[in-house]
Amino acid sequence: MKLIFGFLLLSASIIIIIITPTHAVDTISSDQIIRYNETIVSPLETFELGFFNPANSTNHYVGIWYKKISTGTVVWVANRNTPLTHTSGELTLTRHGVLHLRDATNGNIVWSSTNISSNPLARKPMGKLLDTGNFIIYETGDNMNQEDPIWQSFDFMTETLLPGMKQGWDLVTGIDRYFTSWKSDDDPASGEFTYRLETRGYPQLILRDGDDIKFRAGPWNGRGLSGVSNLIPNRFYNFTFVLNQKEAYYQYNLIDTSVFTRLVLQPTGRLERWLWIDDKQEWNLFLTRQNELCDQYAVCGPFGVCNIDKSPVCECLKGFEPTSLNQWKNTDWSQGCRHAIPLDCNPGEGFKKYSNLKLPDTQESWYNLSMTLVECEKMCKRNCSCTAYANSNTSGTGSGCLLWFGDLIDIRTINENGDTLYIRLSASELDSIENSRSSSAGNKIRVIIPVTFLVLIILVSICLFYRFYNKKQQQQAVVTRLTGTSGNGFQHDSENTSTSDEYLELPLFGLSTIHKATNYFSMNNKLGEGGFGPVYKGVLEDKREIAVKRLAKTSTQGLHEFKNEVISISKLQHRNLVKLLGYCIEGDEKMLIYEYMSNKGLDSFIFDKSQSELLDWSARYSIINGIARGLLYLHQDSRLRIIHRDLKAGNILLDADMNPKISDFGMARTFRGNEIEANTKRVVGTYGYMAPEYAGDGIFSIKSDVYSFGVLVLEIICGEKNRGFVYIDHYNNLIGHAWELHNEGRSLQLVDKCLVDSINISQVQRSIHIGLLCVQRYPKDRPTMTSVIMMLGSEGPLPPPKEPGFYVGKGKQDITDSSPSYGSSSNNELTISMLNGR
Structure with a gap:
């Protein structure tokens, strides 16, 4: 009887084993090895991870691809820039929670995942492939760890954006999630094109070819991406944008989870949305974001607007005129448009409403998500450098504030769901626009002019002609x-x-x-x-x-x-x-x-120990801002781009109210069109204020003036001249002294002693930081004056300054025993000229 019972029990067990479904492995544990032709598969067998070999290539990679789709489309590559040339690769998860790809022939590590944790060992690390296509490494023992993994492939995307991926920044860890094109269809190495959420100014998605912007999706406006008309609600997926103190990212999620869709940055630089058609067993191109000429970045130049329904496509906004009429007529729109009547910071300036537009490039913008549109207008009007404003969120009745400074770039008309932009115009231009509207009806009425009045006009015209x-x-x-x-x-x-x-x-x-x-x-x-x-x-x-x-x-x-x-x-x-x-x-x-100018030059105050006490910190900070606004006007807002080339304290004059005014344009140079840099054999300027590339090689640009401005800022704060100042401990000049103090976290020691009772610590530290950004050695590292004004007027984080130029002072042998320990000021402000640049 026992024998029969045992036989039946064994048979039942065998049957249970036979009918129990087998599941593919979706995890990899510590020290487990995955070799060629071995894979792990997500729980619902949506995605698969393992080794693959692209068509027409002899290289081998670790990647993730669709398993349910017959084409096996690859969506992520681990070792895209370090391929294996044979099939002897081994993928392992270490006890530290790090994924290693090893070349078994020599034992070398070809690729590793980023080790976020500094702990010597993770607590039983586990790797798992999810049905979202995300591969995560987490610590076992708590399911919550899968929500906050040690590492995940979604943070290091390649050329594909999948549903649920966050394209943007983790502001806590500093991870920038963006995708990069393949080099070619058969080579997954990093190509030239990147598509990322850039957070300079108000965040926006930008497609670049190297450093050059090719396409700008525009900022999130609460309803979608401004200017991307095909990003509309559909039955397949929805999209969101998150911006807070911890994160800034764009994301789309599936509405119908049975759908397969992906956004791909192709090797050609095209952004394409693909949808899987199961009946045809193929991917179908659902949409692409670069369909037409107006999708090209800045095709119509500054203040130009692109309208695809017109021919030619570029036109100037009302109140603006072509910067170069001849080039404009020849369909060269690169110089864009300019104000028909230049701005002069007159209280009568106002704003004209422009509707159905793609919002301009927000790299030179400022934003506040809680302000009203009325508050936004007031803030823009108070700042003479503010050129336009708009709601940051246009859903519902609208909310938030976006301010632009400088040129408005990459605008186009949108027939439906476009945004509203308010652009600054001169008082007379606003009046002319209003008058043209009110008189349009009256112009249709024929008026009979009396002959005597006509004769009078002719006589007056003749007189005026002779006088002219x-x-x-x-x-x-x-x-x-x-x-x-x-x-x-x-x-x-x-x-x-x-x-x-x-x-x-x-x-x-x-x-x-x-x-x-x-x-x-x-x-x-x-x-x-x-x-x-x-x-x-x-x-x-x-x-x-x-x-x-x-x-x-x-x-x-x-x-x-x-x-x-x-x-x-x-x-x-x-x-x-x-x-x-x-x-x-x-x-x-x-x-x-x-x-x-009744108060003469700035130098007569800040370098004079008795006079310097008349300028408290508030006055000096106002002077710094005024000089910055004047330079911005010269570099950007005037009819011609002007490089001053001799900006120094002696050329900053003060009126009766201590308002600064830039003077002495005898050495100025005018740039036209797209000129941004020039070379001269006639180097002119003043020692201590000249940028390294100008003094050494005769190369000057707006960044040369930015360098001089940075020196001025440090002088205004310190009350000492850069030229002639020597700090006895390290023999550096004023720039070098400021650099050393900044690196040691002691910037406040730079401040003029007479300012101790009046300084605003935050403003002083920020001004010193900005001054050091302006005097960086290489011109490309220095900010523009637009950025300087934005940084002076905001409280956000600043980029760390790099090593300045010309900061080493005299050697020890050049310092006399009588030199003061803090520094000494020389009265020699020699202006140089006729030096031969190398």
């Missing part, structure tokens, strides 16, 4: 006397590319007027003297105070400066630039007449 003709003749004579030519403009050297007599459309002062105003150039009226000649204070008959720059008869440098200053700033209008009121040319006399 005589004035032009007079100005032409002035040009001839000034330049020694009979042409229609200045006679230029190699450093000035273009001008015309339009630059002399300034008031012409008679010599007798200047004599009377300056009491015949009395020594009591003399304000100072430079390489160009002396400067005198004067008072006109209408009680206006002026400063007269008189060209010395013996100055060859001054003649060049005189011509260049008229060329550079005769039409510039900004509250932080000294205003040129007119000129005087009679006989051998050549003079420029400026508005008078």
Whole structure:
């Protein structure tokens, strides 16, 4: 009986074993080895992990691919840049929780997963392939560990974005999740194209070819990605965007879990959404984000808008005009558009509403997610550098604030669900737009003009013509006397590319007027003297105070400066630039007449121990911001890009209210079009303020002025000159001293002692940090003035500065025993010129 019972029990066991379904292994445990032709499979057999060999390739890789799909499409590659050339690879999970791919022929580790944990051993690590396509490494014993794994493949995506993947930043760990194209269809090595969520300014998705932007999906606006019209709700998946203190990422998730879809960055740089069609057993192209010309980044240049329904596709926004009309007519839109009437920070400036647009590039933007649109407008209007604003979230009634500074780049029209943008315009431009609207109906009514009135207009026109003709003749004579030519403009050297007599459309002062105003150039009226000649204070008959720059008869440098200053700033209008009121040319006399600055130069305050106490921290911080706004106008917002080339404390003048104004444009250089850099054999400027690449090689750009600005910031904070300052402990100049203190976390020791009772610690530390960013050795590392103003006006994290240029001071043998231990200031502010660049 027992024998029969035992036989039945054994039979039942065999039957149970036979009918019990077998499951593929979905995990790998510590020290387990996966070899070629061995795989692990996700629980529902959706994905598989193992070794694979691309078509037309002899290389071998570890990857993850679809198992349920017959094509076995690969979605992730581990050793994409370190392939195996044979099949003797071994994949293991160490007791430290690290995945190793080893070459069994020599024992070398070909690839490893990132070891997040610093612990010597993980607690029974386990690797698992999930049905999402994510491979995770976690500690066993707690299911919650799978939600917060030690490592996961989703954090290190290759060219494919799967449902549930987070494309963006983990702000706690610093992990940047982005995907990179394959080099070719048969080579999974990292290609040239990347698609990532960039967090400079308001986060946005950007596709790059190397460093060049090829496509910008636009920022999240609460409904989708601004400007991506095909990112619309559908029955297959939805999409979300998360932005908080811990994370910033874009994600899409399946609505129908039976659907297979993936977003792929192809080796050609195209972003393609694919959908699996089960009936056809093939992938179907669902959509692509680069369909048309207007999808190309910045195709219409600054302030240009791309409209795919028009031909040509580019046009200027209302209130703007082509920067170069000839190039625009020839469909070269690279220079974009500019304000028809330049901004001058006038209180009457306002904003025009533009609808159905893709929001501009947000790299030079600032955002606040809780502000209202009314608060947003007020903040933008208070900041003269703010060019536009919009809601950051346009869903519902709208919320949040986005501010733009500088040029508006990569705008296009969107026929449906486009965003609304409010762009800053001058008061007169706003009035003209309003008047054109109100008069459009009246223009349709025919008006009969009386013959007598018509005759009167003709007579007045004739009189005006003769008056204008005589004035032009007079100005032409002035040009001839000034330049020694009979042409229609200045006679230029190699450093000035273009001008015309339009630059002399300034008031012409008679010599007798200047004599009377300056009491015949009395020594009591003399304000100072430079390489160009002396400067005198004067008072006109209408009680206006002026400063007269008189060209010395013996100055060859001054003649060049005189011509260049008229060329550079005769039409510039900004509250932080000294205003040129007119000129005087009679006989051998050549003079420029400026508005008078009652508090003279910044150097007379910060470098004078008795005067420096008159400038508390609030005043100095305001001066720093004012200089930055003036430079931004020169570099970006004026009609021509102007490089000052001699920015220093002595060329920052202060008005009665201590507002800073940049002066002395005799050495300025004008850039046109897409010029961003130039080379010269005539190096001009002041030692201590010149950027390394300019002083050494004669190469200058807007980043040369940024370097000078950084020196100025450090001088304003410290109250010492960079040139002549030597710190006895390390023999560095002011820049080097600031660099050493910053690295040691002692930046506040740089502050002028007279500021101790008035400083705002946060502002001072931030200003020193920004100053060091500006004086970095290489121009590409220095910020633009747009970024500087944003950094000064915000409280967010700043990038760490790299080593500055020109920070080593004198050697020990050059320091006399009488040198002070903190530093010494030299009175020598020699302006140099005619140096041959290497």
